Amino acid sequence: MPRERFGSIAVLGGGAWGTALANAAARGGRRVTLWARDAGQAQEMAATRENATRLPGVRLADSVAPTADIAAIAEARAVLLAVPAQSLRAVASLAAAHMRQGAAAVICAKGIERDTGRFMSEIVAETLPHAVPAVLSGPSFAADVARGLPTAVVLACADAALAQGLAAALSSPSFRVYHGDDVRGVEIGGAAKNVLAIAAGIAAGMGLGESAKAALTTRGFAELSRFARVHGARPETLMGLSGLGDLILTCGSLQSRNFAFGHDLGRGAPVAAAGGGKLAEGAFTARVLAGMAAERSVDMPIAQAVDAVLEGRLSIRAAMDALMTRPLRAEHGDAPFSAGLD
Numbered sequence: 001m002p003r004e005r006f007g008s009i010a011v012l013g014g015g016a017w018g019t020a021l022a023n024a025a026a027r028g029g030r031r032v033t034l035w036a037r038d039a040g041q042a043q044e045m046a047a048t049r050e051n052a053t054r055l056p057g058v059r060l061a062d063s064v065a066p067t068a069d070i071a072a073i074a075e076a077r078a079v080l081l082a083v084p085a086q087s088l089r090a091v092a093s094l095a096a097a098h099m100r101q102g103a104a105a106v107i108c109a110k111g112i113e114r115d116t117g118r119f120m121s122e123i124v125a126e127t128l129p130h131a132v133p134a135v136l137s138g139p140s141f142a143a144d145v146a147r148g149l150p151t152a153v154v155l156a157c158a159d160a161a162l163a164q165g166l167a168a169a170l171s172s173p174s175f176r177v178y179h180g181d182d183v184r185g186v187e188i189g190g191a192a193k194n195v196l197a198i199a200a201g202i203a204a205g206m207g208l209g210e211s212a213k214a215a216l217t218t219r220g221f222a223e224l225s226r227f228a229r230v231h232g233a234r235p236e237t238l239m240g241l242s243g244l245g246d247l248i249l250t251c252g253s254l255q256s257r258n259f260a261f262g263h264d265l266g267r268g269a270p271v272a273a274a275g276g277g278k279l280a281e282g283a284f285t286a287r288v289l290a291g292m293a294a295e296r297s298v299d300m301p302i303a304q305a306v307d308a309v310l311e312g313r314l315s316i317r318a319a320m321d322a323l324m325t326r327p328l329r330a331e332h333g334d335a336p337f338s339a340g341l342d
């Protein structure tokens with residue numbers, strides 16, 4: 001599928017990620033409509049060529065057209081949904097009447113809908129039945145992408161040819177988009193890593209050291225993989241950019257808002273004050289992820305500990321102690337009497 005088919009694309013969401021993706025697509029040669037819900041913000045971005053609130057210091061590419069008019073997405077053959085996961089349903093519903101038939105709806109949010117347990121692709125299937133769902137995920141901080149620092153992500157769509165065409169259309173020398181067809185695997189990696197990054201941040205904030213961080217990240221990957229496989233994800237997807245790759249990035253950097261949120265908790269901040277008011281998607285997904293894991297009897301002790309901390313059922317110290325004193329078991333599988341954090 002030729003990349004020229006996607007000459008014009010739209011991005012929904014005037015936040016850090018929407019703005020960064022707009023710039024990335026522009027670098028890939030696309031004309032980009034960048035929709036923000038706030039007319040004042042859209043006008044300011046158009047006038048100053050900067051998203052001063054969410055991504056200060058980064059110049060908007062010339063071929064990015066900010067707007068607050070949702071009807072402006074009508075021509076786009078690909079629409080990138082870059083709003084928080086809990087707002088995806090509302091924004092997709094708003095876009096439904098304006099998106100062209102058969103356009104790709106590329107989910108860029110990382111989370112699970114907390115009131116329903118729906119994956120993002122399920123929400124798109126419900127709200128945009130005339131669009132083709134796809135998901136873009138992987139280790140990529142908005143500030144890095146917007147500045148054109150080298151980044152690699154993956155775009156998955158059940159229609160493999162469409163995934164390939166979209167990946168080519170969005171790629172540029174600094175933004176390398178791999179393609180695949182494991183939509184569920186890619187979206188679960190992005191959703192779950194945010195919750196696990198809060199745990200890694202807590203451990204760092206408590207000063208538990210680099211070894212604890214490595215243990216949490218590795219055992220976090222084990223539980224992310226268990227959950228994803230129960231939901232039909234392929235193991236190789238979990239080993240890739242959207243699984244292991246994003247987990248490593250987010251569990252290891254204060255640049256991550258989820259890690260920073262956990263870090264604040266680890267230093268004693270109350271839940272309501274942690275993260276400095278920035279979006280920490282894992283805080284919204286923890287409850288529903290832990291609940292879905294319990295429903296399917298998937299062992300996710302780290303995600304469950306994060307949920308218990310956020311809900312006030314456990315102190316962070318008690319949560320860490322509980323993780324370390326679970327019955328010993330085999331690292332891989334359920335054999336008793338072996339060492340490991342699982």
Ligand SMILES: NC(=O)C1=CN([C@@H]2O[C@H](COP(=O)(O)OP(=O)(O)OC[C@H]3O[C@@H](n4cnc5c(N)ncnc54)[C@H](OP(=O)(O)O)[C@@H]3O)[C@@H](O)[C@H]2O)C=CC1
Nearest residue numbers: 014015016017018037082083084085087109110141142279
């Ligand atoms: N930032 C990053 O590095 C990355 C983020 N992501 C994911 O992208 C998603 C968005 O994150 P990000 O852009 O960083 O978040 P930000 O907090 O920077 O921005 C969120 C944006 O969404 C808008 N928004 C929220 N609710 C609605 C709604 N109901 N209707 C319309 N617009 C709405 C906000 O508008 P307003 O300002 O008016 O409230 C704001 O422009 C998240 O799921 C995140 O996990 C993925 C990869 C990287």
Ligand SMILES: O=C(CO)COP(=O)(O)O
Nearest residue numbers: 138139140141256257258
């Ligand atoms: O998803 C991200 C990096 O891949 C961004 O992480 P945060 O939302 O934790 O900042």
